[in-house]
Amino acid sequence: MIRQSSGWIKSIRFIVGVMLLLLIWLGLLPRIGALQPVSRMIDHHEESGIDPSAMFYTELEHLEYRDGMLRKKNQEPFRACE
């Protein structure tokens, strides 16, 4: 009897955990993402092709190794620095 109830408690805990994750991912995060400063940041990353979750430099798709540096693909030299 005790085992049965503890099994129920575990299942309920699991369901509550899953519900919480769903609430955060489908309810809270989209709202945070819609806030102006956050959405500006997201748009900037999207436009520039930046992946802020990259773990290693090889995951930076918008950059390539050229002439001793990681540079943007097909980028003109920086005029201001000449």
Added chain:
Amino acid sequence: MSSEKNVDADVRNNASSDHPVPWYRLEDWLAVVIGCTVIASAFLCGWISVDYVNGEASMSHPWKAWVGKPGSWVGNPLDSIGKDKDWSTCLKMLGPFLVGLIGFGFARRMQGHSFLSFAKAYTVVFVLAGLAYVMAAEQTIKSFNLEYALWALTIGLLISNTIRVPDWLRPAVLTELYIKTGLVILGAEVLWHRLVALGVPGIAVAWVVTPVVLITTYWFGTKVLRLPSKSLAMVISADMSVCGVSAAIATAASCRAKKEELSFAIAISLMFTVVMMVLMPIAIGAIGLDEVVGGAWLGGTIDSTGAVVAAGSSLGEVAEQTAATVKMIQNILIGVTAFGVAVFWVFYVDRQDTQNKPDAMEIWRRFPKFVLGFVFASLVFTLLSRSVTHGESLVTLTVKEATKGMRGWFFCMAFVSIGLDTNFSNLKKMMYGGKPLLLYVCGQTLNITLTLIMAYYMFGVVFADYIKEMLAK
């Protein structure tokens, strides 16, 4: 990393007994075999498929359509795997699934376990890893650099601390095998000649400051704060001074840290990364630092690679590319760090912990062999990129379109496995009265200060013209 349920630990124990286990059953060597097979096949497939049109090489890796991860999404998680009813992402997940099934299934067979029971459990672990990827691909989460490792851990922890891990799932909870194999594959991305990118200023910021901060933080943690776990102090130090999650994974495996220690170090690092990627560009703007100096400062201090680029881009393209290059050098330093830590642990830390002085055979037995596979892969790929025709492009293509996707999945499954193997009570034990957090804060403060001084001096004063010339190329 040690664990009571660790198959490799059992095998190691057996190896020291009267009946040594043959090398081909040891987890480290199996990881080397699987990892090297994956990167060698990927390179060969890329090499064979190069087309020459009017003397120009046209490259597309044949694995490209078969290796990938869920894409970013907002509102509807299904967009992550099938946006606009384009289900090619599902196909891209099939490659890593099959490679893992065959590779790790082979390893389990070599260790005397059933392939079928592994295959059933592996499928579920892979699906959970996919779920972690989908969670990490939510646009807001992604923008704040909250990497898949965190969500893979969360999923595993949720299961293990509520409904418990069923016995039939255990055969695929193989944290160490996934991590070691992933690290051998990562070796192909560690190209040594790129260590000298940016020349002397890059060397000064990445080569000088990084080891100084790493060693000082470790010393501070073990001698001043007297952290009970040396491996935790090492993982936090490497994670903070080198390059976040990837350095933490490599170092934890090299010094055989506990799974909970790796999880804990990564959680602290990601927490501070979010704060630093938002605050540091504001601080640079407020101080009025030059874009190049600011970029070098960001690259040398923020743990995570993606966050470095995101923070740098908010200052401008010059800062973004300088920051990314400094971080790239630190990424490559993982090779030196992993090897150095493994040697230090076997020759110094293990010796201190045991009464008897170990002989050469004992030292060899304790040495994490997968580190040799990691360094070997890295040296071979560096040589290939320098010596083969179109080597640089071929290696980049192999890594970007084939191997990096594989190692990503293997790391993700490793973190799911850590979560499945971890109890909240064990995680609480890692708190040690807040000492790990204090160690991170002190180490990062030193890192921020030293990197700022070095970046200002090297990029803003001594080599300012050299860097300008380089940027103008």
